Structure formats: C-alpha cells, structure tokens
Amino acid sequence: MHTEFHSWYSHAIGHDMSLKVYGHYGRPLLVFPCAGGSFHEFEDFGMLDIVRWFVDSGKVKIYCVDSIDNESLLNRHGHMGDNIYRHELYDSYIMNEVVPFIYNHQGGRCGIALTGNSMGAYHSVNFLLKHPDVFDACIALAGVYDIKQIIGHHYWDDNAYFNSPLAYLPNLNDGHILDQIRNCKIIVCTGQGPWEYPEDTKRLKSIFEQKGIPAWVDLWGFDVNHDWPWWKIMLPHFLPHIL
Numbered sequence: 272m273h274t275e276f277h278s279w280y281s282h283a284i285g286h287d288m289s290l291k292v293y294g295h296y297g298r299p300l301l302v303f304p305c306a307g308g309s310f311h312e313f314e315d316f317g318m319l320d321i322v323r324w325f326v327d328s329g330k331v332k333i334y335c336v337d338s339i340d341n342e343s344l345l346n347r348h349g350h351m352g353d354n355i356y357r358h359e360l361y362d363s364y365i366m367n368e369v370v371p372f373i374y375n376h377q378g379g380r381c382g383i384a385l386t387g388n389s390m391g392a393y394h395s396v397n398f399l400l401k402h403p404d405v406f407d408a409c410i411a412l413a414g415v416y417d418i419k420q421i422i423g424h425h426y427w428d429d430n431a432y433f434n435s436p437l438a439y440l441p442n443l444n445d446g447h448i449l450d451q452i453r454n455c456k457i458i459v460c461t462g463q464g465p466w467e468y469p470e471d472t473k474r475l476k477s478i479f480e481q482k483g484i485p486a487w488v489d490l491w492g493f494d495v496n497h498d499w500p501w502w503k504i505m506l507p508h509f510l511p512h513i514l
Contacts (some may be wrong), residue, residue, distance in 0.1 A: 303387035462495025467498035
C-alpha cells in the first residue's frame with residue numbers, strides 16, 4: 272500500500288500538525304480520530320486493515336488527520352469560550368490547509384467524504400453540515416451531536432451554538448444550503464449498548480426527516496457497545512455506499 276506522511280506548521284493552530292495518506296488513487300476519505308486522538312490512530316487500532324481492500328483496489332484514498340480536542344472542546348482548563356474558539360481555529364486548519372492539500376493530492380477540486388468514530392463522528396457530521404459545498408458524504412459512527420454533551424451545560428455562546436448540530440440544524444432554513452446537504456450521502460450509525468448515546472442519533476434522525484434530508488440513520492442493537500471491535504464491523508459495512 273502506498274503511504275505518505277506529511278507534517279507542517281499550522282498558523283491557525285500554532286504548532287505542527289501531521290497527517291498520513293493511504294492509497295494511490297480513489298475517492299478521498301478524510302478520517303477524524305476519536306477524542307484527543309492523532310493521525311496514526313486509524314492504523315494503530317486496525318481500522319486500516321479492515322478497509323485495506325478498498326484502498327488497494329483504488330476505490331478510496333484515506334487522509335488521516337490529527338485532532339486538537341484536548342486543546343479545545345475537551346479542555347477543562349481556562350475559559351470555555353476560549354476553548355471553543357480554539358475549535359473554530361481547527362475548522363480553519365481543516366478548511367484552509369487540509370482541504371487544499373487534498374485537492375492538490377487528488378489533482379483538482381473534488382468532493383471529499385468524511386468519517387470518524389465517537390468524537391470523530393461528531394466532527395464528521397458537523398463539518399459536512401457546515402461545509403456541504405466541500406464535503407459530500409460522511410459515515411459517522413457512535414457520535415454525540417449536542418455539544419453540551421461534550422463541553423458541559425454551563426457555557427453557551429455563538430461558537431458553541433454553531434458547532435452543535437442539534438442546536439443549529441433545526442433553525443437552518445437557507446434553501447441553497449439545505450439543497451447542498453440533501454445532495455450529500457449521510458450515514459449515521461450508533462449502537463445502543465454500554466457507553467453509547469443513541470438519544471442524539473435519534474434526535475438527529477428526526478431533524479433530518481423534518482428538513483427533508485435523505486440520510487441513512489442506523490441504530491444497532493443493545494449488545495453493540497462503544498468500542499473499536501464494533502467500529503471495525505460498521506465501517507466496511509457502510510463504506511461501499513459512499514464510493
């Protein structure tokens with residue numbers, strides 16, 4: 272398998288950020304790590320092995336990025352407003368640094384798919400809904416989509432609101448943006464077993480239906496817990512549907 276490692280100083284973040292590319296050709300798939308994870312998590316936990324056939328056959332090219340969750344949404348030190356603003360800087364990093372990198376690597380502008388587990392699922396849904404002109408598909412596995420479940424219930428501002436899909440999506444009425452979202456392939460899946468939080472996924476499904484957004488929202492069983500063995504089953508199950 273063709274692999275490449277890249278790292279550069281991000282002016283948005285203020286320190287080096289790394290990413291790794293897997294594959295020689297195919298639909299670009301941007302992978303967000305779990306809470307506070309890094310670019311090599313996808314490989315370290317065996318997810319790459321599970322989808323290796325898709326990569327080797329040129330159906331998908333995978334781009335795994337770092338997170339700064341521990342510096343932003345998961346940071347319990349300092350002022351929460353500053354921490355949430357740091358997440359906005361992560362948005363700038365992805366949109367102004369990673370996306371152009373992917374375009375250049377792919378040889379031109381193209382639709383980019385997103386995926387991630389847990390915190391990565393939140394990022395996948397949030398980035399697609401905020402930027403449906405850039406991202407045209409997502410596979411979100413076992414996420415929460417109300418940012419208060421992540422940052423707590425004691426702080427709220429515009430940055431928090433506009434990064435909480437269950438807050439801003441019900442009030443999104445711009446027909447052009449909604450049409451862009453409706454043209455995306457959206458897959459959201461969660462288990463209902465230990466450590467899962469299916470309530471957010473159910474609420475997201477209801478809002479999708481109200482907004483006429485065609486999405487595949489799949490609730491797996493009460494034996495399906497919040498862990499890598501299940502995500503290894505989910506991702507190859509859903510991946511063909513966005514290729």
